[in-house]
Amino acid sequence: MTPIEKTGLGIVGVLGLLGLVAFASKSVAASPKPDGAEPLPPAKGGGKPAVPPVGPVAAGCVVQPPQDFLVRQNYRQTPGGLDATFAYRTKEYGYVPGFGDPALNATTPSDNSVMTTFFGIPVRLNKRVVASLRCIEQEIQATCGAGYQPKNLSGLRMKNTFLGGEVSNHMYGIALDVDPLLNPCCGCRGHWAADPRCNKQVTSEFERMDMPECWVHVFEKYGWYWLGHDALKDTMHFEFLGTPPS
Numbered sequence: 001m002t003p004i005e006k007t008g009l010g011i012v013g014v015l016g017l018l019g020l021v022a023f024a025s026k027s028v029a030a031s032p033k034p035d036g037a038e039p040l041p042p043a044k045g046g047g048k049p050a051v052p053p054v055g056p057v058a059a060g061c062v063v064q065p066p067q068d069f070l071v072r073q074n075y076r077q078t079p080g081g082l083d084a085t086f087a088y089r090t091k092e093y094g095y096v097p098g099f100g101d102p103a104l105n106a107t108t109p110s111d112n113s114v115m116t117t118f119f120g121i122p123v124r125l126n127k128r129v130v131a132s133l134r135c136i137e138q139e140i141q142a143t144c145g146a147g148y149q150p151k152n153l154s155g156l157r158m159k160n161t162f163l164g165g166e167v168s169n170h171m172y173g174i175a176l177d178v179d180p181l182l183n184p185c186c187g188c189r190g191h192w193a194a195d196p197r198c199n200k201q202v203t204s205e206f207e208r209m210d211m212p213e214c215w216v217h218v219f220e221k222y223g224w225y226w227l228g229h230d231a232l233k234d235t236m237h238f239e240f241l242g243t244p245p246s
Contacts, residue, residue: 055143055218061135066225066241072166073230082165092244093126093172096160109173113156118176123155126173128244132222133176139221144214150178169239177236183209187232198233209235 057063068074070088075081086100094109095102114127118137125133156173169175186198186208197208205228206213216226223242227234 055139058135058138060131061138061222062132062242062245063221064223064242066220066223067243070241071225072227072232076166086167089167089169089172089174093128093174096167096171099167099171109156109171110158113173118153119150121150121153123153123176124173125155125176129174129240131245132224132240132242135222136218136224139218140215144212144218148210148212148215150211152179152181153177154180175237175239178211178215178238180236183211183236185227185232185234185236187230188234205229205233205235208233211235 069078069081070085075085078084083100087104090096090100090102090104093105094107094112095105096109109126112126112128113124114130115122115124116130116133117123118133154177155170155175157168157170160167160171162168170177184195184197185192186195186205187193195208200208202208206216209228216228219226219238223240224238225241227237227239
């Protein structure tokens with residue numbers, strides 16, 4: 001008697017069992033994560049894939065990647081790309097004199113700014129990014145540990161720091177610098193590039209800064225872009241390039 005005959009199932013029965021096992025395996029592989037969060041799709045721009053969600057998404061928080069056409073190294077390489085960002089940022093956040101068309105929005109980023117806090121530190125930002133920043137702070141506290149506490153922040157500015165016809169997202173109130181003295185900008189000019197860490201041999205820009213890598217991933221989860229990915233290697237700088245709430 002063959003092993004199959006000893007089971008009493010016969011050929012048909014064995015094949016049926018094998019089919020059930022295959023179906024069960026496929027079902028387990030396709031089941032969602034326990035927290036229900038789906039991984040973010042790969043980012044098209046910046047040469048940096050989006051990271052999976054760091055932790056569960058709180059109610060009211062929107063998980064999204066940065067919009068490709070707003071990423072600095074993308075619009076610099078696209079004909080008309082810079083003008084497209086002027087139009088979008090003016091419409092969404094306010095008109096910066098000398099950049100874009102004031103007919104798209106008669107208000108200024110200053111008009112649309114509010115004082116908020118991030119880890120207890122006051123900072124002025126465009127009111128349309130405040131809710132996202134609250135989601136980021138909440139998730140950092142829950143997932144990144146308490147080992148890093150920022151001391152200095154920079155948000156809305158009245159003076160442009162970019163050359164060559166660009167305008168910094170600080171001018172729109174949608175950029176945030178975290179501890180400039182602890183997280184260098186090695187591609188910037190002047191004293192920034194003189195930071196000793198800029199001459200350090202590293203495998204990642206994360207190794208040049210005090211801020212934990214986990215913070216970067218949380219910001220990126222909610223539509224903020226880290227200029228550590230940019231040629232500027234600006235590790236202190238995050239800018240909201242997602243779609244703001246209406």
